[in-house]
Amino acid sequence: MKTSRMSAQEDTHTDLFSTTSWQQRSGGPRYxxxxxxxxxxxxxxxxxxxxxxxxxxxxxxLTGLSRVTIRKAISQLVVDGLVIQRxxxxxxxAPQMKRMEQxxxxxxxxxxxxxxxxxxxxSETLSCGIYLPSPEEIVALGLPSDGQVSRITRLRRADGIPLAIETSSLSTEFVPDPSRIETSLYEKLSLEGMRPSRAIQRISACKLTEEQAALLEVSEGDAALYIDxxxxLPSGRVIELTTGVYRGDIYDFVAELRNA
Incomplete structure (x- = not known):
């Protein structure tokens, strides 16, 4: 049975990669x-x-091409986000998803x-718990240096495709038990009358680390968007600090501009 499946796969590869149907003398560089x-x-x-x-x-x-030529073609597919190399x-x-405007x-x-x-x-919870706040969290959330912060890091997926890694930090006053956040943090905050009414968001370019790329199922060094x-709250008090890394091959962030 295994031999039959392997033979079928080999036949598929032979048919797909045979140059007789796609390689042309006047078609440009072979890669x-x-x-x-x-x-x-x-x-x-x-x-x-x-x-x-x-x-x-x-x-x-299968193709009769050199490995250098093949490597060049595959490298371009990786750049385009169509192929992942590990x-x-x-x-x-790679899983295919149309670009999304946010x-x-x-x-x-x-x-x-x-x-x-x-x-x-x-969402897949990567880490979750109550921690001593980082200097950034102390400043952003207005916490005392000896305070505590609820922090949860999640891998976010849409239709099974990983899109972002997000870390949300909140004072334990608002979220005393972060393990209870199963789906939407904002949904839980809304139920408790603490949904944020506005936010300041900063976006910068970054490259994915090996660990981030593995989680997002893309290649190490791929372009991504870092969001802070x-x-x-309506009162003006800070309730949440979220940092995240979003796949650059899927997300486009769009802002409407008006005359001052």
Whole structure:
């Protein structure tokens, strides 16, 4: 049975990577032709998400191209976010999601935003607990140096695709038990009459670390957006400090500008 499945997979690879149907003498550089062919196969579903690509040596045999040419084509697919490379496990097709525009004029939670888009959101808690506050948290949340902070770090997904890593910090006065935050933090705060009414948000560019890239299922060093948000209650008191790393290949943050 295993041999049959392997034979079928080999036949699929032979058909897909055979140069007879896509390589042309007048089609430009060979790496570019291979890139375009694989890009098309990924986008039309012939190479499904999570499909492992053949190793360079096998691709060289299937296509008749040099490993240098193959490496150049695959590298461009990685840059475009279509393929993920992981050390020790090879290259595979990345999950595909259309770019999303995130308004900077509305204060919504991740859960609310995904629901509005008709997507299923989920969160995986990476760490959660009550800690001594960092200097940044002391200043942002107005905590005493000997105070405590509730902190929760979550991996946020939409339709199963990881989009962001967020860390939310709040005074234990507002969230005495962060382990009770199962889905939306803002939903819980709303139920207790403590939903933020405004926020100041700063966005900067960053590159993903190896750990962040592994969680977001992209490549180390990929471009991302680092977000620092301080949220306020209607009274003007700070209630939340959130920092997050968002996938740069999916998110576009949009602001409407008006004449002063």
């Amino acid at each position: 570019l032709q291979l890139y375009r062919h694989l890009e098309s196969a990924i986008k039309d579903g012939r190479l499904a998400a999570a499909t492992t690509l053949p190793a360079e040596r096998e691709l060289a045999t 050390r020790g496990s090879g290259s595979y097709v 308004s900077l004029s509305a204060l919504t939670s991740f859960t609310e935003d995904m629901q509005r888009r008709g997507k299923t959101s989920s 948000r301080t949220a306020y």
